[in-house]
Amino acid sequence: xxxxxxxxxxxxxxxxxxxxxxxxxxYERSHxxxxxxxxxxxASSDPAFRGDRIKHNPExxxxxxxxxCHMLWYLHLCSEAGVIVVDYEDQATGIMSETADGGGxxxxxxxxxxVTVSSKEMIEKATTLHKNANELCFIANSVNFPVHHVPVISxxxx
Numbered sequence: 001x002x003x004x005x006x007x008x009x010x011x012x013x014x015x016x017x018x019x020x021x022x023x024x025x026x027y028e029r030s031h032x033x034x035x036x037x038x039x040x041x042x043a044s045s046d047p048a049f050r051g052d053r054i055k056h057n058p059e060x061x062x063x064x065x066x067x068x069c070h071m072l073w074y075l076h077l078c079s080e081a082g083v084i085v086v087d088y089e090d091q092a093t094g095i096m097s098e099t100a101d102g103g104g105x106x107x108x109x110x111x112x113x114x115v116t117v118s119s120k121e122m123i124e125k126a127t128t129l130h131k132n133a134n135e136l137c138f139i140a141n142s143v144n145f146p147v148h149h150v151p152v153i154s155x156x157x158x
Contacts, residue, residue, distance in 0.1 A: 010034040015044075030055065059096055059106075065139045066109050066147055067092040074113070074133035083126045086156045087116035110148040116156050126153045 015028030029045035030052055045051030046059055067090045078085050090113040098104040117126050130149045134140055140147045 008036070025050070028052070059094065062106065063092050063094040063109055066094075066137070066143070067111055069137040069139040070111055070130075070133050070147075070149075071113065073136045074115075074129060077129045077132050077136075078126065081125055081129060083122045083129065084118040085115055085126070086118055087114075089114050106143070106145045108146050108148060109143075110150060112150050112152075114152045114154070116154050118156050120155045123153045123155070127151060 011031055011033055013031045015030040017027055019026055021027050029050055031043050033041040033043050041061075042055045043061070044055040044057055046057045047053040051057055071088055071090060075085060075088065077083075090111055092109060092111045094106055094109040096104055096106045113130065115126055117123065130151045134147060134149060137147075
């Protein structure tokens with residue numbers, strides 16, 4: 001049984017400095033990402049593309065989406081498998097290549113989850129579940145580049 005889910009996001013450009021887009025260097029790339037009943041996200045383009053370095057950019061948000069989706073599936077699978085995760089952190093990275101025409105595309109994303117489980121007997125299963133989480137992740141299943149995983153599993157000292 002297939003179920004469809006719809007997501008609604010409003011993007012509003014806030015970077016008009018008074019003359020619109022009359023000049024490539026004359027406008028800001030700033031914009032707000034709005035989703036009903038949630039805090040706004042102030043965004044811009046990557047600084048390499050004349051963006052504001054203190055705001056989130058679409059490339060970072062793509063990597064964050066992959067990392068977040070993987071983590072949520074992973075925690076779900078661990079809870080079902082009796083693997084008790086007590087801490088999870090991911091330092092995810094993505095590589096984007098520019099093309100000669102000024103466009104570009106991601107070539108890969110690597111997730112580096114550092115997971116702490118409650119006992120050493122859970123380490124093997126905790127490691128295996130990363131593969132399962134990747135297979136189920138909605139975002140990973142929607143991209144056309146590889147999403148790699150380099151998990152580190154440790155045992156809580158508590």
